[in-house]
Amino acid sequence: MADFPENLKYTTEHEWLDQSTPAVIGVTDVAAEALGDVVYLELPEVGATIEAGSVVGEIESTKSVSELYSPVSGTVTEVNSEAVDNPEIVNQDPYGKGWLFKVEVTGAGELLSAAQYAEHTGS
Amino acid sequence: MGEDRKTPLHDEHVALGASMTPFGGWLMPLRYTSDLAEHRAVREAAGLFDLSHMGDISVTGPDAAAFLDHALVGYISKVREMGARYSMICAEDGSVLDDLIVYHNAPGEYSVIANASNAELVLAKLQERTAGFDVVLKDIQPGQALIAVQGPRAVEIMLATAGLVEDAEISGGTAFADLKYYACMGMRFEGTPVLVGRTGYTGEDGFEIWVSADKAVALWRAFLAAGEPLGLVPAGLSARDSLRLEAGMPLYGHELDTTTTPFEAGMGRVVRLDKVSDDGTPVDFVGRAALAARKESAPARVLVGLRGEGRRPARADYEVVQRGVGTEVGAVVGRVTSGAPSPTLGYPIAMAYVTPEVSAEGTELAVDVRGRAEPFVVVPMPFYRRPQN
Numbered sequence: 001m002a003d004f005p006e007n008l009k010y011t012t013e014h015e016w017l018d019q020s021t022p023a024v025i026g027v028t029d030v031a032a033e034a035l036g037d038v039v040y041l042e043l044p045e046v047g048a049t050i051e052a053g054s055v056v057g058e059i060e061s062t063k064s065v066s067e068l069y070s071p072v073s074g075t076v077t078e079v080n081s082e083a084v085d086n087p088e089i090v091n092q093d094p095y096g097k098g099w100l101f102k103v104e105v106t107g108a109g110e111l112l113s114a115a116q117y118a119e120h121t122g123s
Numbered sequence: 124m125g126e127d128r129k130t131p132l133h134d135e136h137v138a139l140g141a142s143m144t145p146f147g148g149w150l151m152p153l154r155y156t157s158d159l160a161e162h163r164a165v166r167e168a169a170g171l172f173d174l175s176h177m178g179d180i181s182v183t184g185p186d187a188a189a190f191l192d193h194a195l196v197g198y199i200s201k202v203r204e205m206g207a208r209y210s211m212i213c214a215e216d217g218s219v220l221d222d223l224i225v226y227h228n229a230p231g232e233y234s235v236i237a238n239a240s241n242a243e244l245v246l247a248k249l250q251e252r253t254a255g256f257d258v259v260l261k262d263i264q265p266g267q268a269l270i271a272v273q274g275p276r277a278v279e280i281m282l283a284t285a286g287l288v289e290d291a292e293i294s295g296g297t298a299f300a301d302l303k304y305y306a307c308m309g310m311r312f313e314g315t316p317v318l319v320g321r322t323g324y325t326g327e328d329g330f331e332i333w334v335s336a337d338k339a340v341a342l343w344r345a346f347l348a349a350g351e352p353l354g355l356v357p358a359g360l361s362a363r364d365s366l367r368l369e370a371g372m373p374l375y376g377h378e379l380d381t382t383t384t385p386f387e388a389g390m391g392r393v394v395r396l397d398k399v400s401d402d403g404t405p406v407d408f409v410g411r412a413a414l415a416a417r418k419e420s421a422p423a424r425v426l427v428g429l430r431g432e433g434r435r436p437a438r439a440d441y442e443v444v445q446r447g448v449g450t451e452v453g454a455v456v457g458r459v460t461s462g463a464p465s466p467t468l469g470y471p472i473a474m475a476y477v478t479p480e481v482s483a484e485g486t487e488l489a490v491d492v493r494g495r496a497e498p499f500v501v502v503p504m505p506f507y508r509r510p511q512n
Contacts, residue, residue, distance in 0.1 A: 033142075036361060037159045039464045040434055058493075060436065062158040062463060063361050065493075091157070 004028065005095055010117035011109065013069045016095065022077045025070070026099040027059065027090065030121050035061040038087040043068075043079040043101050050076060052109030057100075059090070068100070073107040130175035131268045131339040139357055146360055147239030149176035154359040161362035162466040165325050166509075168354025169274030171346050172363060174331065175339070177269055178242025180249060182233040184258035191225065191233060192406045194252040196385065196414065198395040202227045205295040207305045207322055211393055212245055217384040217413030221245050222375055226307050228318055229295070234263070238375045252409060268339030272346055273329030273366075275509070276353045281330055283349040286313040286341070304328070312342050324363065326370025327509055365463050368472060371428065371505030377439055377460040378426060378474055384417050387476065389426045389504075391418060424457065425482040428504035429490070431471030435497045437462035437490035443475045443499070446487055450495040456481045459490060465506060472506045473499065 008016045014031035017023045032038065040060035050056050050070045057068035079101045083089055090098035112120060127150040136143060141152035152173060154161060164170050182191060191199035197210030206227050212220045221241040226234045237245040242264065249260055272280050281287065281299065289299050293309035293316050302308055307320040315338050323329040334342050347355065364374070373379050378388055385394050394414050398406035431437065437459045445453030457477030465472040473490065481488060484503055489496035 036154060037157050040436070062162075062365060062466070063153075065438065088159075 004114040004117055006114045009111040011071045012120055015071045017071050022102040022104045024099050024102050026094055029094045032091045032094045035066060037062045038090040041084050041087050044076045046076050046079060048076045071109055072103055072105045074103040074105040076101055077104050078102040130173055131336040132173045132343055135340060135343055147176055149239055151176055152359040154361045155357045158361040159466050161356055161358035162365050164354060164356040165274045165327055165358055165366055166467055169272055169276045169280055169350055170358030171355055172271040172358055174269040174271050176239040178237035179264040180235045180246055181261045181263045182258055186256040186258050187231055187233055190256040190258045192398055193408050194249055196394045198398050199225055204230055205297060205307050207307055207320055211385055212248060213410035215410055217410045217417050218381045219379045219383055220248060222379055226320060228307055266336050267333055268336055269331060269333050270343055271323060271331045273323045273325040274327045277329040279353055280350040280355055284345050286345055312338055324372060325366040326507055365466060368461050368463055369465055369467055369507035386417050387422050387424055424476040425479050427475055427477055427482050428502045428506060429473040429475055429499040430502040432498040435492050436464045436471035437473040442491045443477050444489050444491050444496060446489045447496055452491045452496045467507050
Protein backbone atom coordinates (compact mmCIF):
# COMPACT_ATOMS: atom_id res chain seq x y z
CA MET A 1 0.00 0.00 0.00
CA ALA A 2 1.57 3.20 -1.14
CA ASP A 3 1.45 6.08 1.27
CA PHE A 4 0.17 9.30 -0.31
CA PRO A 5 0.22 12.43 1.84
CA GLU A 6 -3.33 13.03 3.16
CA ASN A 7 -3.05 16.81 2.99
CA LEU A 8 -2.61 16.84 -0.81
CA LYS A 9 -5.04 16.54 -3.72
CA TYR A 10 -4.22 14.44 -6.76
CA THR A 11 -5.07 14.03 -10.44
CA THR A 12 -5.38 10.92 -12.56
CA GLU A 13 -2.35 12.24 -14.48
CA HIS A 14 -0.26 11.82 -11.30
CA GLU A 15 0.11 15.45 -10.31
CA TRP A 16 -0.39 16.63 -6.74
CA LEU A 17 -1.23 20.03 -5.33
CA ASP A 18 -1.44 21.37 -1.83
CA GLN A 19 -4.06 23.63 -0.27
CA SER A 20 -1.87 26.70 0.20
CA THR A 21 -2.13 30.02 -1.62
CA PRO A 22 -0.62 30.05 -4.13
CA ALA A 23 -0.97 26.29 -4.56
CA VAL A 24 2.18 24.21 -4.93
CA ILE A 25 2.11 21.58 -7.68
CA GLY A 26 4.30 18.58 -8.32
CA VAL A 27 4.22 15.00 -9.54
CA THR A 28 3.62 11.98 -7.34
CA ASP A 29 6.13 9.31 -6.46
CA VAL A 30 4.12 6.97 -8.70
CA ALA A 31 4.90 9.23 -11.64
CA ALA A 32 8.50 9.73 -10.57
CA GLU A 33 9.03 5.99 -10.31
CA ALA A 34 7.33 5.21 -13.62
CA LEU A 35 9.37 7.84 -15.44
CA GLY A 36 12.73 6.66 -14.21
CA ASP A 37 15.47 9.18 -13.58
CA VAL A 38 14.26 12.66 -14.50
CA VAL A 39 16.86 14.52 -16.56
CA TYR A 40 15.03 17.53 -17.97
CA LEU A 41 12.08 19.66 -16.94
CA GLU A 42 10.21 22.17 -18.97
CA LEU A 43 7.94 24.24 -16.73
CA PRO A 44 5.46 26.99 -17.55
CA GLU A 45 6.60 30.62 -17.56
CA VAL A 46 6.05 32.72 -14.48
CA GLY A 47 3.05 34.95 -15.19
CA ALA A 48 1.51 32.50 -17.67
CA THR A 49 -2.21 31.87 -17.46
CA ILE A 50 -2.89 28.16 -17.49
CA GLU A 51 -5.98 25.98 -17.68
CA ALA A 52 -6.82 22.93 -15.63
CA GLY A 53 -6.16 19.77 -17.64
CA SER A 54 -3.99 21.47 -20.25
CA VAL A 55 -0.38 20.60 -21.03
CA VAL A 56 1.89 23.11 -19.30
CA GLY A 57 5.28 21.45 -19.60
CA GLU A 58 7.32 18.31 -20.04
CA ILE A 59 9.10 15.87 -17.81
CA GLU A 60 11.87 14.00 -19.54
CA SER A 61 13.59 10.99 -18.04
CA THR A 62 16.49 8.89 -19.24
CA LYS A 63 14.03 6.76 -21.18
CA SER A 64 10.95 8.78 -22.00
CA VAL A 65 9.13 12.07 -22.23
CA SER A 66 5.84 12.81 -20.45
CA GLU A 67 3.60 15.79 -20.64
CA LEU A 68 2.92 17.78 -17.52
CA TYR A 69 -0.72 18.70 -16.95
CA SER A 70 -1.96 21.42 -14.68
CA PRO A 71 -4.51 20.29 -12.09
CA VAL A 72 -5.84 23.84 -11.78
CA SER A 73 -6.52 27.02 -13.72
CA GLY A 74 -4.81 30.24 -12.71
CA THR A 75 -1.62 32.25 -12.99
CA VAL A 76 1.83 30.79 -12.49
CA THR A 77 3.59 32.70 -9.72
CA GLU A 78 6.82 30.73 -9.38
CA VAL A 79 8.68 27.75 -10.81
CA ASN A 80 11.19 25.60 -8.97
CA SER A 81 14.45 26.62 -10.58
CA GLU A 82 16.37 24.24 -8.34
CA ALA A 83 14.43 21.35 -9.86
CA VAL A 84 15.14 22.69 -13.37
CA ASP A 85 18.85 22.75 -12.56
CA ASN A 86 18.86 19.43 -10.67
CA PRO A 87 15.95 17.38 -12.00
CA GLU A 88 16.96 14.35 -9.93
CA ILE A 89 15.35 15.96 -6.88
CA VAL A 90 11.98 15.14 -8.48
CA ASN A 91 12.87 11.47 -7.99
CA GLN A 92 14.44 11.97 -4.59
CA ASP A 93 11.77 14.14 -2.98
CA PRO A 94 8.68 14.45 -5.21
CA TYR A 95 6.46 15.92 -2.45
CA GLY A 96 9.11 18.25 -1.02
CA LYS A 97 12.15 19.77 -2.74
CA GLY A 98 11.01 18.31 -6.03
CA TRP A 99 7.90 20.52 -6.33
CA LEU A 100 7.47 22.01 -9.80
CA PHE A 101 5.47 25.25 -9.88
CA LYS A 102 3.05 27.46 -7.93
CA VAL A 103 -0.28 28.77 -9.15
CA GLU A 104 -2.65 31.50 -7.98
CA VAL A 105 -5.73 29.33 -8.41
CA THR A 106 -8.89 30.55 -10.11
CA GLY A 107 -10.47 27.16 -10.76
CA ALA A 108 -9.78 23.46 -10.44
CA GLY A 109 -10.30 20.39 -12.56
CA GLU A 110 -11.29 17.06 -11.13
CA LEU A 111 -9.20 16.37 -8.05
CA LEU A 112 -8.81 13.18 -6.04
CA SER A 113 -8.21 12.62 -2.35
CA ALA A 114 -5.26 10.52 -1.23
CA ALA A 115 -7.53 7.51 -0.84
CA GLN A 116 -9.11 8.00 -4.26
CA TYR A 117 -5.70 8.42 -5.85
CA ALA A 118 -4.49 5.24 -4.14
CA GLU A 119 -7.48 3.45 -5.59
CA HIS A 120 -6.80 4.94 -9.03
CA THR A 121 -3.20 3.72 -9.02
CA GLY A 122 -4.22 0.35 -7.66
CA SER A 123 -1.79 0.66 -4.79
CA MET B 124 -0.17 -11.78 -29.19
CA GLY B 125 0.81 -14.50 -26.74
CA GLU B 126 1.94 -14.01 -23.20
CA ASP B 127 5.48 -12.79 -22.68
CA ARG B 128 7.91 -15.53 -21.76
CA LYS B 129 9.78 -15.51 -18.47
CA THR B 130 13.45 -16.30 -18.08
CA PRO B 131 14.72 -18.76 -15.44
CA LEU B 132 15.70 -15.67 -13.40
CA HIS B 133 12.28 -14.02 -13.45
CA ASP B 134 11.52 -14.59 -9.78
CA GLU B 135 14.93 -13.19 -8.83
CA HIS B 136 14.14 -9.95 -10.66
CA VAL B 137 10.77 -9.64 -8.98
CA ALA B 138 12.31 -10.31 -5.57
CA LEU B 139 14.90 -7.60 -6.26
CA GLY B 140 12.07 -5.14 -6.95
CA ALA B 141 12.66 -4.78 -10.69
CA SER B 142 10.23 -2.97 -12.97
CA MET B 143 9.50 -5.63 -15.57
CA THR B 144 8.79 -4.76 -19.20
CA PRO B 145 7.87 -6.72 -22.32
CA PHE B 146 10.82 -6.92 -24.70
CA GLY B 147 11.11 -9.09 -27.81
CA GLY B 148 8.43 -11.46 -26.55
CA TRP B 149 9.93 -11.72 -23.07
CA LEU B 150 9.22 -10.12 -19.74
CA MET B 151 12.55 -8.52 -18.78
CA PRO B 152 13.86 -6.24 -16.03
CA LEU B 153 13.81 -2.61 -17.21
CA ARG B 154 15.47 -1.32 -14.06
CA TYR B 155 15.90 -2.41 -10.46
CA THR B 156 16.41 0.96 -8.82
CA SER B 157 17.62 3.80 -11.04
CA ASP B 158 18.73 3.75 -14.69
CA LEU B 159 21.50 6.21 -13.92
CA ALA B 160 22.80 4.34 -10.88
CA GLU B 161 22.87 1.07 -12.81
CA HIS B 162 24.58 2.71 -15.78
CA ARG B 163 27.22 4.31 -13.57
CA ALA B 164 27.83 1.07 -11.68
CA VAL B 165 28.72 -0.64 -14.97
CA ARG B 166 31.14 2.16 -15.89
CA GLU B 167 32.73 2.34 -12.44
CA ALA B 168 32.45 -1.18 -10.98
CA ALA B 169 30.16 -3.76 -12.59
CA GLY B 170 26.60 -4.66 -13.51
CA LEU B 171 24.84 -8.02 -13.62
CA PHE B 172 22.46 -8.60 -16.53
CA ASP B 173 19.96 -11.32 -17.38
CA LEU B 174 20.23 -11.86 -21.14
CA SER B 175 18.40 -15.17 -21.23
CA HIS B 176 16.02 -13.79 -23.82
CA MET B 177 18.72 -13.85 -26.49
CA GLY B 178 18.31 -16.52 -29.17
CA ASP B 179 20.90 -19.30 -29.26
CA ILE B 180 21.13 -21.63 -32.25
CA SER B 181 23.75 -24.36 -32.38
CA VAL B 182 25.27 -25.26 -35.73
CA THR B 183 27.02 -28.61 -35.92
CA GLY B 184 27.98 -31.15 -38.58
CA PRO B 185 30.88 -31.52 -41.00
CA ASP B 186 29.88 -28.46 -43.07
CA ALA B 187 29.13 -26.13 -40.15
CA ALA B 188 31.83 -23.57 -41.01
CA ALA B 189 31.16 -23.61 -44.76
CA PHE B 190 27.43 -23.27 -44.09
CA LEU B 191 27.91 -20.21 -41.89
CA ASP B 192 30.19 -18.65 -44.55
CA HIS B 193 27.27 -19.08 -46.95
CA ALA B 194 24.45 -18.03 -44.64
CA LEU B 195 26.08 -15.02 -42.94
CA VAL B 196 28.08 -12.07 -44.30
CA GLY B 197 31.13 -12.77 -42.11
CA TYR B 198 34.13 -15.03 -42.67
CA ILE B 199 33.11 -17.53 -40.02
CA SER B 200 35.39 -20.35 -41.21
CA LYS B 201 38.30 -18.09 -40.19
CA VAL B 202 37.12 -17.85 -36.58
CA ARG B 203 39.52 -19.97 -34.57
CA GLU B 204 38.36 -22.49 -32.02
CA MET B 205 37.01 -20.75 -28.91
CA GLY B 206 36.89 -17.46 -30.79
CA ALA B 207 33.85 -15.23 -31.27
CA ARG B 208 32.85 -12.88 -34.08
CA TYR B 209 30.29 -10.12 -34.53
CA SER B 210 28.39 -10.76 -37.76
CA MET B 211 25.11 -10.23 -39.58
CA ILE B 212 22.57 -12.24 -41.49
CA CYS B 213 21.33 -10.42 -44.58
CA ALA B 214 18.57 -10.99 -47.12
CA GLU B 215 19.34 -11.47 -50.83
CA ASP B 216 18.92 -7.70 -51.29
CA GLY B 217 21.64 -7.04 -48.74
CA SER B 218 19.32 -5.72 -46.04
CA VAL B 219 20.05 -6.73 -42.46
CA LEU B 220 17.82 -9.43 -40.95
CA ASP B 221 19.70 -9.45 -37.68
CA ASP B 222 23.07 -8.80 -36.12
CA LEU B 223 24.63 -11.74 -34.36
CA ILE B 224 27.54 -13.03 -32.36
CA VAL B 225 28.94 -16.35 -33.51
CA TYR B 226 30.94 -18.41 -31.02
CA HIS B 227 33.18 -21.25 -32.22
CA ASN B 228 32.66 -22.96 -28.90
CA ALA B 229 33.85 -26.49 -29.66
CA PRO B 230 35.88 -27.94 -32.55
CA GLY B 231 33.68 -27.51 -35.62
CA GLU B 232 30.69 -26.41 -33.53
CA TYR B 233 29.20 -22.95 -33.45
CA SER B 234 26.59 -21.02 -31.50
CA VAL B 235 24.74 -18.20 -33.22
CA ILE B 236 23.41 -15.63 -30.76
CA ALA B 237 20.47 -13.67 -32.16
CA ASN B 238 18.36 -10.81 -30.85
CA ALA B 239 15.30 -12.04 -28.97
CA SER B 240 12.86 -10.37 -31.34
CA ASN B 241 14.54 -11.98 -34.36
CA ALA B 242 15.42 -15.40 -32.94
CA GLU B 243 12.63 -17.28 -34.73
CA LEU B 244 13.29 -15.52 -38.02
CA VAL B 245 17.02 -16.19 -37.83
CA LEU B 246 16.42 -19.89 -37.16
CA ALA B 247 13.99 -20.08 -40.09
CA LYS B 248 16.34 -18.23 -42.45
CA LEU B 249 19.30 -20.36 -41.44
CA GLN B 250 17.21 -23.48 -41.97
CA GLU B 251 16.28 -22.28 -45.48
CA ARG B 252 19.94 -21.85 -46.30
CA THR B 253 21.05 -25.36 -45.29
CA ALA B 254 20.33 -26.92 -48.71
CA GLY B 255 23.44 -28.74 -49.89
CA PHE B 256 25.21 -28.51 -46.51
CA ASP B 257 25.64 -31.37 -44.06
CA VAL B 258 24.69 -29.45 -40.91
CA VAL B 259 22.32 -29.74 -38.00
CA LEU B 260 20.66 -26.61 -36.55
CA LYS B 261 19.18 -26.67 -33.11
CA ASP B 262 17.44 -24.05 -31.00
CA ILE B 263 19.35 -24.52 -27.75
CA GLN B 264 17.96 -21.48 -25.96
CA PRO B 265 15.25 -23.37 -24.04
CA GLY B 266 16.75 -24.90 -20.94
CA GLN B 267 19.52 -22.39 -20.50
CA ALA B 268 20.12 -18.92 -19.14
CA LEU B 269 22.58 -16.21 -20.17
CA ILE B 270 24.02 -13.96 -17.48
CA ALA B 271 26.44 -11.10 -18.16
CA VAL B 272 28.91 -9.50 -15.75
CA GLN B 273 30.06 -6.21 -17.27
CA GLY B 274 32.37 -3.53 -15.96
CA PRO B 275 35.95 -2.78 -14.96
CA ARG B 276 35.71 -5.11 -11.95
CA ALA B 277 34.27 -8.05 -13.92
CA VAL B 278 37.48 -10.09 -13.77
CA GLU B 279 37.71 -9.74 -9.99
CA ILE B 280 34.08 -10.75 -9.64
CA MET B 281 34.49 -13.83 -11.82
CA LEU B 282 37.48 -14.90 -9.72
CA ALA B 283 35.62 -14.29 -6.46
CA THR B 284 32.44 -16.15 -7.43
CA ALA B 285 31.96 -19.24 -5.26
CA GLY B 286 31.52 -22.46 -7.21
CA LEU B 287 32.80 -21.06 -10.52
CA VAL B 288 36.02 -22.90 -11.32
CA GLU B 289 38.33 -23.73 -14.17
CA ASP B 290 38.57 -27.26 -15.50
CA ALA B 291 41.28 -27.90 -18.09
CA GLU B 292 39.28 -30.85 -19.47
CA ILE B 293 36.48 -28.63 -20.74
CA SER B 294 38.18 -25.24 -21.04
CA GLY B 295 39.02 -25.56 -24.73
CA GLY B 296 42.69 -24.88 -24.06
CA THR B 297 42.50 -21.48 -22.39
CA ALA B 298 43.15 -20.47 -18.80
CA PHE B 299 40.76 -17.83 -17.44
CA ALA B 300 43.70 -15.49 -16.86
CA ASP B 301 44.48 -15.68 -20.59
CA LEU B 302 40.92 -15.40 -21.92
CA LYS B 303 40.99 -12.70 -24.57
CA TYR B 304 38.31 -10.23 -25.64
CA TYR B 305 35.96 -11.90 -28.14
CA ALA B 306 37.01 -15.42 -27.09
CA CYS B 307 35.30 -18.04 -24.98
CA MET B 308 36.07 -21.01 -22.74
CA GLY B 309 34.38 -23.74 -20.77
CA MET B 310 34.29 -23.56 -16.96
CA ARG B 311 32.29 -25.32 -14.27
CA PHE B 312 29.76 -23.89 -11.86
CA GLU B 313 28.91 -26.22 -9.00
CA GLY B 314 30.10 -29.05 -11.22
CA THR B 315 27.96 -28.13 -14.24
CA PRO B 316 29.75 -27.01 -17.43
CA VAL B 317 29.15 -23.37 -18.36
CA LEU B 318 30.35 -21.43 -21.40
CA VAL B 319 32.09 -18.13 -20.64
CA GLY B 320 32.55 -15.55 -23.40
CA ARG B 321 34.59 -12.39 -22.92
CA THR B 322 32.05 -10.36 -24.82
CA GLY B 323 29.42 -7.75 -24.10
CA TYR B 324 27.31 -4.85 -25.20
CA THR B 325 28.25 -2.12 -22.78
CA GLY B 326 31.62 -0.77 -23.93
CA GLU B 327 33.26 -2.25 -20.84
CA ASP B 328 35.29 -5.37 -20.22
CA GLY B 329 33.06 -8.22 -19.19
CA PHE B 330 31.80 -11.74 -19.54
CA GLU B 331 28.69 -13.52 -20.77
CA ILE B 332 27.99 -16.89 -19.19
CA TRP B 333 25.65 -19.57 -20.53
CA VAL B 334 24.41 -21.86 -17.80
CA SER B 335 21.75 -24.55 -17.70
CA ALA B 336 18.42 -23.22 -16.46
CA ASP B 337 18.48 -25.35 -13.30
CA LYS B 338 21.70 -23.63 -12.17
CA ALA B 339 20.78 -20.12 -13.30
CA VAL B 340 19.41 -18.85 -9.98
CA ALA B 341 22.37 -20.25 -8.04
CA LEU B 342 24.86 -18.63 -10.41
CA TRP B 343 23.00 -15.30 -10.37
CA ARG B 344 23.06 -15.28 -6.57
CA ALA B 345 26.70 -16.37 -6.46
CA PHE B 346 27.65 -13.43 -8.71
CA LEU B 347 25.71 -10.99 -6.55
CA ALA B 348 27.24 -12.37 -3.34
CA ALA B 349 30.76 -12.14 -4.74
CA GLY B 350 30.23 -8.87 -6.57
CA GLU B 351 28.23 -6.69 -4.24
CA PRO B 352 31.24 -5.89 -2.03
CA LEU B 353 33.02 -4.80 -5.23
CA GLY B 354 30.19 -2.54 -6.38
CA LEU B 355 28.25 -4.97 -8.60
CA VAL B 356 24.55 -4.17 -8.98
CA PRO B 357 21.87 -5.90 -11.04
CA ALA B 358 21.23 -3.78 -14.12
CA GLY B 359 18.22 -3.65 -16.42
CA LEU B 360 17.53 -3.10 -20.09
CA SER B 361 17.35 0.64 -19.63
CA ALA B 362 20.98 0.85 -18.49
CA ARG B 363 21.97 -1.66 -21.16
CA ASP B 364 20.52 0.62 -23.82
CA SER B 365 22.24 3.78 -22.59
CA LEU B 366 25.53 1.88 -22.18
CA ARG B 367 25.48 0.49 -25.72
CA LEU B 368 24.52 3.90 -27.10
CA GLU B 369 27.51 5.56 -25.43
CA ALA B 370 29.68 2.76 -26.84
CA GLY B 371 28.29 3.49 -30.34
CA MET B 372 26.90 -0.02 -30.75
CA PRO B 373 23.90 -0.52 -33.03
CA LEU B 374 20.60 -1.94 -31.79
CA TYR B 375 18.51 -3.96 -34.19
CA GLY B 376 15.24 -2.16 -34.88
CA HIS B 377 16.97 1.20 -34.45
CA GLU B 378 20.24 1.49 -36.39
CA LEU B 379 19.71 -1.79 -38.24
CA ASP B 380 16.61 -3.09 -39.96
CA THR B 381 15.39 -4.58 -43.21
CA THR B 382 15.71 -1.22 -44.99
CA THR B 383 19.41 -0.95 -44.11
CA THR B 384 22.53 -2.65 -45.39
CA PRO B 385 25.65 -2.98 -43.21
CA PHE B 386 27.35 -0.26 -45.29
CA GLU B 387 24.93 2.54 -44.39
CA ALA B 388 25.24 1.53 -40.76
CA GLY B 389 29.00 2.04 -40.94
CA MET B 390 29.42 -1.72 -40.49
CA GLY B 391 30.79 -2.56 -43.93
CA ARG B 392 33.76 -4.25 -42.29
CA VAL B 393 31.57 -7.20 -41.29
CA VAL B 394 30.80 -7.95 -44.96
CA ARG B 395 33.54 -10.23 -46.24
CA LEU B 396 33.39 -10.15 -50.03
CA ASP B 397 36.85 -11.78 -49.97
CA LYS B 398 35.58 -15.09 -48.57
CA VAL B 399 36.84 -18.15 -50.41
CA SER B 400 35.98 -21.81 -49.89
CA ASP B 401 38.50 -24.63 -49.36
CA ASP B 402 39.09 -24.97 -53.09
CA GLY B 403 39.84 -21.26 -53.45
CA THR B 404 36.62 -20.20 -55.20
CA PRO B 405 34.78 -17.15 -53.90
CA VAL B 406 31.95 -17.96 -51.49
CA ASP B 407 28.60 -16.97 -52.93
CA PHE B 408 27.02 -16.01 -49.62
CA VAL B 409 23.41 -14.85 -49.33
CA GLY B 410 23.26 -11.15 -50.19
CA ARG B 411 26.68 -11.10 -51.82
CA ALA B 412 25.72 -9.62 -55.20
CA ALA B 413 23.61 -6.84 -53.67
CA LEU B 414 26.24 -6.03 -51.06
CA ALA B 415 29.07 -5.96 -53.62
CA ALA B 416 27.06 -3.45 -55.66
CA ARG B 417 26.17 -1.41 -52.57
CA LYS B 418 29.78 -1.21 -51.52
CA GLU B 419 30.65 0.50 -54.82
CA SER B 420 27.71 2.92 -54.90
CA ALA B 421 27.39 6.12 -52.92
CA PRO B 422 25.05 5.61 -49.96
CA ALA B 423 21.84 7.64 -49.77
CA ARG B 424 22.27 8.04 -46.03
CA VAL B 425 24.98 7.57 -43.44
CA LEU B 426 24.87 6.72 -39.76
CA VAL B 427 26.47 9.45 -37.66
CA GLY B 428 26.92 10.33 -34.02
CA LEU B 429 25.36 13.54 -32.74
CA ARG B 430 26.28 15.49 -29.66
CA GLY B 431 23.69 17.82 -28.17
CA GLU B 432 24.78 21.35 -27.38
CA GLY B 433 21.75 21.99 -25.19
CA ARG B 434 20.19 19.87 -22.48
CA ARG B 435 17.21 18.37 -24.28
CA PRO B 436 17.89 14.89 -25.63
CA ALA B 437 16.82 13.72 -29.08
CA ARG B 438 14.82 10.50 -29.21
CA ALA B 439 14.40 7.75 -31.77
CA ASP B 440 12.42 8.86 -34.85
CA TYR B 441 12.89 12.58 -34.30
CA GLU B 442 13.86 14.41 -37.48
CA VAL B 443 17.36 15.80 -37.98
CA VAL B 444 17.12 19.23 -39.56
CA GLN B 445 19.28 22.07 -40.82
CA ARG B 446 19.89 24.76 -38.28
CA GLY B 447 17.57 27.70 -38.73
CA VAL B 448 17.17 30.93 -36.84
CA GLY B 449 16.86 30.34 -33.09
CA THR B 450 14.61 27.39 -32.38
CA GLU B 451 13.12 27.48 -35.88
CA VAL B 452 13.13 24.07 -37.56
CA GLY B 453 15.00 23.91 -40.88
CA ALA B 454 14.89 21.43 -43.78
CA VAL B 455 14.87 17.74 -42.87
CA VAL B 456 18.22 16.01 -43.49
CA GLY B 457 17.82 12.80 -41.51
CA ARG B 458 16.26 10.88 -38.70
CA VAL B 459 17.41 9.93 -35.19
CA THR B 460 17.63 6.17 -34.54
CA SER B 461 18.63 6.25 -30.86
CA GLY B 462 19.04 9.12 -28.46
CA ALA B 463 19.37 9.77 -24.75
CA PRO B 464 21.10 11.95 -22.23
CA SER B 465 24.53 10.36 -21.76
CA PRO B 466 24.96 9.57 -18.07
CA THR B 467 28.74 9.30 -18.41
CA LEU B 468 29.33 12.36 -20.57
CA GLY B 469 26.63 14.63 -19.17
CA TYR B 470 25.21 15.81 -22.50
CA PRO B 471 22.67 14.41 -24.97
CA ILE B 472 23.96 11.90 -27.52
CA ALA B 473 22.23 10.33 -30.47
CA MET B 474 22.76 8.19 -33.53
CA ALA B 475 21.04 9.27 -36.71
CA TYR B 476 20.88 8.53 -40.41
CA VAL B 477 21.60 11.70 -42.37
CA THR B 478 22.27 12.57 -46.00
CA PRO B 479 25.97 12.27 -46.88
CA GLU B 480 26.28 16.04 -47.48
CA VAL B 481 25.78 16.77 -43.79
CA SER B 482 27.62 13.74 -42.37
CA ALA B 483 31.08 15.26 -41.88
CA GLU B 484 32.40 15.61 -38.35
CA GLY B 485 31.74 19.04 -36.96
CA THR B 486 28.67 19.70 -39.13
CA GLU B 487 26.25 21.81 -37.13
CA LEU B 488 22.74 20.41 -37.32
CA ALA B 489 19.63 20.43 -35.16
CA VAL B 490 17.03 17.94 -34.07
CA ASP B 491 13.33 18.72 -34.10
CA VAL B 492 12.53 18.05 -30.46
CA ARG B 493 8.76 18.25 -30.43
CA GLY B 494 8.60 21.34 -32.58
CA ARG B 495 11.71 23.11 -31.39
CA ALA B 496 15.11 22.90 -33.03
CA GLU B 497 17.72 21.78 -30.52
CA PRO B 498 21.34 22.23 -31.67
CA PHE B 499 23.40 19.08 -32.30
CA VAL B 500 26.78 18.62 -33.95
CA VAL B 501 28.15 15.59 -35.83
CA VAL B 502 30.84 13.83 -33.76
CA PRO B 503 32.81 10.59 -34.20
CA MET B 504 31.63 7.41 -32.54
CA PRO B 505 31.96 5.79 -30.10
CA PHE B 506 30.92 8.60 -27.79
CA TYR B 507 32.58 6.78 -24.93
CA ARG B 508 35.66 4.59 -24.93
CA ARG B 509 36.73 2.80 -21.79
CA PRO B 510 40.06 3.85 -20.28
CA GLN B 511 42.81 1.44 -21.32
CA ASN B 512 45.15 0.26 -18.60
